[in-house]
Amino acid sequence: MPYWAKSMKALLIKLFAVVMLFGGVALMASAPHAQAETAVQQEDTYKSQGMFEMVGGFIESTGIYALINPDPNELNAHGEKMSDFHKSWGRVIMILVTFLMFYLAIGKGFEPLLLLPIGFGGLLANIPVADIAGPHGFLGVIYQAGLANELFPIIIFMGVGAMTDFGPLLSNPKTALLGGAAQFGIFGTLVGAVALSQYTDIFDFTLKQASAISIIGGADGPTSIFIATKLSPELLGAIAVASYSYMALVPIIQPPIMRALTTPEERKIKMTTLRHVGRMEKLIFPILVLTLAILILPDATPLIGAFMFGNFLKESGVVERLNDTLQNALINIVTIFLGLGVGSKLAADQFLVAETLGILALGLIAFSVGTAAGVIMAKIMNKFPGTKVNPLIGSAGVSAVPMAARVSNKEGMKDDPTNMLLMHAMGPNVAGVIGSAVAAGVMLSLFS
Amino acid sequence: MEVNLVWEGIKFMFLGMTTVLLFLVLMIVLMSYMSKIIQKYFPEPQGVVETASGSTAQNADKKKKIAAITAAIMHHKKIGN
Numbered sequence: 001m002p003y004w005a006k007s008m009k010a011l012l013i014k015l016f017a018v019v020m021l022f023g024g025v026a027l028m029a030s031a032p033h034a035q036a037e038t039a040v041q042q043e044d045t046y047k048s049q050g051m052f053e054m055v056g057g058f059i060e061s062t063g064i065y066a067l068i069n070p071d072p073n074e075l076n077a078h079g080e081k082m083s084d085f086h087k088s089w090g091r092v093i094m095i096l097v098t099f100l101m102f103y104l105a106i107g108k109g110f111e112p113l114l115l116l117p118i119g120f121g122g123l124l125a126n127i128p129v130a131d132i133a134g135p136h137g138f139l140g141v142i143y144q145a146g147l148a149n150e151l152f153p154i155i156i157f158m159g160v161g162a163m164t165d166f167g168p169l170l171s172n173p174k175t176a177l178l179g180g181a182a183q184f185g186i187f188g189t190l191v192g193a194v195a196l197s198q199y200t201d202i203f204d205f206t207l208k209q210a211s212a213i214s215i216i217g218g219a220d221g222p223t224s225i226f227i228a229t230k231l232s233p234e235l236l237g238a239i240a241v242a243s244y245s246y247m248a249l250v251p252i253i254q255p256p257i258m259r260a261l262t263t264p265e266e267r268k269i270k271m272t273t274l275r276h277v278g279r280m281e282k283l284i285f286p287i288l289v290l291t292l293a294i295l296i297l298p299d300a301t302p303l304i305g306a307f308m309f310g311n312f313l314k315e316s317g318v319v320e321r322l323n324d325t326l327q328n329a330l331i332n333i334v335t336i337f338l339g340l341g342v343g344s345k346l347a348a349d350q351f352l353v354a355e356t357l358g359i360l361a362l363g364l365i366a367f368s369v370g371t372a373a374g375v376i377m378a379k380i381m382n383k384f385p386g387t388k389v390n391p392l393i394g395s396a397g398v399s400a401v402p403m404a405a406r407v408s409n410k411e412g413m414k415d416d417p418t419n420m421l422l423m424h425a426m427g428p429n430v431a432g433v434i435g436s437a438v439a440a441g442v443m444l445s446l447f448s
Numbered sequence: 449m450e451v452n453l454v455w456e457g458i459k460f461m462f463l464g465m466t467t468v469l470l471f472l473v474l475m476i477v478l479m480s481y482m483s484k485i486i487q488k489y490f491p492e493p494q495g496v497v498e499t500a501s502g503s504t505a506q507n508a509d510k511k512k513k514i515a516a517i518t519a520a521i522m523h524h525k526k527i528g529n
Contacts, residue, residue: 170483173476180465180472187461194457207456280486288478296471431472438471442464 066128067091077133077140082349090348091126098123098346101241110248114221114339118241121343122351132344139344147236147341150229152334153222154306159331160222161310162323164401164433166285168426171274174381175393175424179431181377182397183439185217185370193362203358208232211443213359216243217366218436219250219398223303225342227440231447237345238356242363250403251410253364254371254395258411261375262391266382267415269390271424279315286312289434293441299448300441307437370398374428396425399432 049057059065070087083090101119105112125133133139146152169176193210197203205213212231215224216239224243228236246253286308293304314323345351378394392412396404405425412421 170479173479173483176472176476176479177469180469183468184465187464190464191454191457191461194453198453207453207460210453210457211460277483278486278490280490281483284482284486285479288482289475292471292474292478296474297467434475435468435472438468439464442467443460446460446463 061129063128070128074128076349077135077344077347079135086349086352087128090352091128094126094346094348094351095123097351098126098343104245104248111244113335114244115248117336117339118244118343118346121340122237122346123343124340125344125347133347139340142337143341143344146334146337147225147229148233150226150302152338152341153226153229154302155334156222156331156338157303157306158310159326159334160401160433161286161307161312162314162326164307164311164314164430165426166282166311166430167277168274168423169428169430170277170281170285172271172424172427174386175389175427176431176434177381178374178377178389178394178397178428179399179433179435180397181394182370182374182428182432183218183435184373185366185368185398186214186436186439188369188373189214189217189362189366192365193358203355203362205355205358206232208447209235209355211447212239213362214366215239215436215440215443216246216359216363217370217398218432218439219243219247219367219370219400219404220433220436221247223399223436223440225338226303227443230444234350235355235359237342237347237351238359239363240342241346242360246363246367247400247403250400251407253367254404254407255411257368257371258375258392258395258408261372261379264415266379266391267412268419269382269388270416270419271390271393271421272387274423279317282315283312286315293438297438297441297445299445300438303437303440304434307433367398371395374398374432390419390421390424393421393425393428397428397432397435399429399436401429401433402426404432405429 067088070084074082074087076082076086098119101115101122104110105115105119121139125139131137133143135141135144146155190210193203193205193213194207197205197210208231212224212228212235215227218224221240221243225236225240228239290301290305290308293301310326313319313326374394374397375391376394377397378389378391381389382391390412392408393405396408398404405422408425409420409422412419
């Protein structure tokens with residue numbers, strides 16, 4: 001026998017032995033399992049049914065049937081029982097509400113980037129039978145992955161930081177006070193909410209709930225969501241929707257308040273041109289603010305730290321790729337998840353409750369009070385010697401970047417078309433973001 | 449024992465507004481000092497000129513490179529022919 005044939009034979013024998021060995025082991029291992037599985041399957045999966053039974057069973061699994069005849073044993077996302085209303089008409093109403101959100105986002109251009117994902121999340125969360133917002137549905141999974149642990153709002157904050165230019169604030173530092181004053185909207189509303197809960201029967205909010213609601217006055221979506229998930233997750237849906245809706249409504253809510261509190265002369269005040277701000281100032285500023293937060297209010301550092309991280313990357317000028325990702329790809333991806341996750345809280349049993357109306361009303365008050373406080377603060381600052389401030393930029397102290405600054409600019413131009421306030425208003429605007437993050441930190445420190 | 453929520457709320461408001469304003473006032477003070485120091489010891493105008501000239505120099509470099517590459521390609525083509 002030639003050498004090659006011998007070695008081939010040996011190889012074949014070895015191969016055969018190996019196959020037998022592993023195959024045998026595998027068979028032995030799987031044999032009892034396979035028997036058990038087939039037995040179980042035969043027991044409980046499929047039963048032959050008559051045609052009528054089959055059709056009847058199918059009809060019982062349709063959405064129409066589930067909406068008309070709610071399943072008495074169905075549980076909500078938290079594993080609690082729901083009322084029949086929330087399982088039937090409540091869902092229909094909520095689906096119509098999400099359609100209204102689509103209309104506002106697409107037809108009216110109200111914050112479409114967030115209202116569309118939130119609205120669609122809400123639509124999916126209200127589907128009967130499928131239980132998409134439940135612990136094993138994909139909306140529930142998204143909620144658990146990034147909202148229940150406050151991850152998504154923090155990532156959004158990084159992106160916002162990378163988009164923020166602190167130049168206008170650095171060139172006119174005292175306008176930061178306007179961003180602080182506007183936070184009065186938060187705390188004023190907090191007092192109002194607890195007073196109404198205590199002395200009237202209109203609302204019944206706890207201190208934690210009232211705090212989470214009044215943060216809407218900070219006009220900062222991610223901060224509101226961050227605080228709401230920490231302090232009262234049961235109100236998250238309504239708080240997020242209120243927060244983003246009012247941010248979209250800034251051009252409608254703010255101008256009447258601004259006009260009522262100012263005289264035409266004040267609105268015509270021209271502000272001095274902003275000086276040029278160097279790169280080194282912009283680079284040190286985020287570290288400075290973060291250091292201050294570390295020393296005074298560590299509870300605010302998750303928000304401020306993420307915000308300043310994004311800004312620092314941007315101003316460093318050496319990590320253009322990361323900066324670009326934060327500003328675009330990352331914030332877009334997280335916005336989709338954040339929207340859907342918040343939408344999962346628009347399930348009828350959580351949104352169609354009396355509290356929602358209270359949240360919407362209190363949120364509006366918080367927003368208006370914040371606007372007014374900013375304008376009044378600007379007027380107070382004008383009583384002191386020094387360069388004058390146009391009170392119209394005070395309203396930009398409620399974050400809502402950059403919408404609120406644009407509103408200030410537009411109102412200023414109504415009285416004097418040559419008066420460009422946009423860059424001046426960006427100062428209090430970005431200070432407002434820091435201010436509401438600090439306010440949020442205070443709330444957290446008080447409840448920790 | 450009933451806690452007076454309104455009084456709690458007012459305490460929150462007082463502490464909250466004080467902290468927010470204190471934080472921002474400190475920020476304004478530090479920010480102003482920082483700007484002054486930087487403007488004094490690391491004056492910006494020169495930096496601006498430098499970076500501006502640097503970028504034009506870079507542009508000039510790029511143009512030179514492009515010219516060199518085109519020349520090389522042309523040369524190569526000629527040899528090929």
